[in-house]
Amino acid sequence: MRNTFVKSLTSEAQKNNKIILITNDLGFSVFEPFIQKFPRQFLNAGVSEQHMTGMAAGMAIEGFLPVLYSIIPFVTMRNFEQIRNDLCYQHLNVKIVGVGAGFSYGPYGHTHHSLEDIGILRTLPDMTILCPGDPFEVQATTHLMLHHDGPVYLRLGKSGEPNIHTKQPDMSIGHGILIQDGTELTVIATSTMLRTAAAVIERLNKIGRSTRFISMPCIKPLDMKLIMSSARKTKHIVTVEEHSIIGGL
Structure with a gap:
């Protein structure tokens, strides 16, 4: 995910020197x-x-497009007051990119784990939260982030996550991605757990279970229309995320 993000950011920077x-x-x-x-x-x-x-924040006021990059706890928790007061309450066009979703930095201990970041940031006004699950989604969400007016948090993994999509999906802020349709059960995955959910879906397909599979790369705003239609269609929904259930997907 990190390498795809860097390539996407480099491509965007060639077109925008701000x-x-x-x-x-x-x-x-x-x-x-x-x-x-x-x-x-x-x-x-x-x-x-x-x-x-x-x-x-000061650079954004002067017309630049700052992109902050660090390990998730350091770029979302240690500076939360500044995100709240300097960025969100002034609706400044600053992008926050955190790497190491969930337990990606497992051996480093709890100081580097990120299981509360989504819950913390989604409480803030005007904050958009993007959680791509594979390199295709990283490429798309990086573009969406840089062309969206206002503060955005982009949550990245760092474990060499493989492509789950076979091609670049059609993505927009506030919408999930229907990867596979089904009638018995809906599985909704986000961020680094997309790979795990895909493996589960593959096993369910092998035993003949009709499963609807959704990737949710945008957590705020959340695609409630897709969630509600899935609940009506399959009656059962399972969410898969590497984050606290409280405040998460």
Whole structure:
């Protein structure tokens, strides 16, 4: 997911010199191509998440398009006050990209785990939340994020997630993706758990269960129309996510 994000961001930066990538002393193993191409569109703010969020707010006011990138707990929790007061309440066009969804950084311990980020950020006004589940969805959500007016949180995995879609799906903010239709059960997956859900769907198909399979790469706004139609059609819904049930999908 990270590599796809960097490629997509690089492609967008070629067309928009207002895009400024800001990191807090990490990401250098994947961002070298971006830095080499656009040295004036990259800032290393150091280990100062609150400061880099406030700095991004000022840049947005001046017409730039800042993209904050860090490990999820550091870019969503440590700087929550700045996200709330500086970005959302002023409806500033700043993008937050967090890497390491769920237990992606498992061996690093609870400081690097992200099981509350969606619940925390979805409470904020004007915050859009995108949680792609495979590289195709990362490419699409990166484009949607950069062309959406207002604060956006993009949640990425880092475990080499494979493509689940066979081609680029038709995506838009506020809509889920119907991957497979069925009549007995609906399975809705988001973010890093799309791969796990796809494996379950494959097993259900083999035993003849008619299962509706939905990817939900946009958590806020949520596609309630698709959820309600699925509930009416299949009567049963199972959600699969690497996040606390409280505040999650």
